[in-house]
Amino acid sequence: MPEPARPAPQGSVAPKVQVPQLRVRPLSGRAGVQATGEVSWATRGVWEHTLEQAVREDEEVYCFELSEVTFVDVAGVDALAGAAQRLRDGCRLVVDRPPPTLPRLLELFWPGLRTIEVSNT
Secondary structure, three states: OOOOOOOOOOOOOOOOOOOOOEEEEEOOOOOEEEEEEEEOHHHHHHHHHHHHHHHHHOOOEEEEEEEEEEEEOHHHHHHHHHHHHOOOOOOEEEEEOOOOHHHHHHHHHOOOOOOEEEEOO
């Protein structure tokens, strides 16, 4: 039989749970954003809002600088692919220095999607 839960000793502090975050700020000198954090269920609203903004801006090239993004889940890549598919003809999204999973997922589930360019420069 398992032991009953014991209360924490007086003076101890419960461990803090780290809530994932995604911060986005405009790039200077070109259309796009720089993101920091992770794209996951917890940050989905920020990511989807950012993608909608990219589609609405109607720029020929819209950049996502992701060198400080540590993780993008499959749903986040799906949202990116969906946004890219809604761009008008001749427009594209450039994803600069994404985490390794992003290009792998694009190649696996959306091969040949020409409206997304992945750059590692």
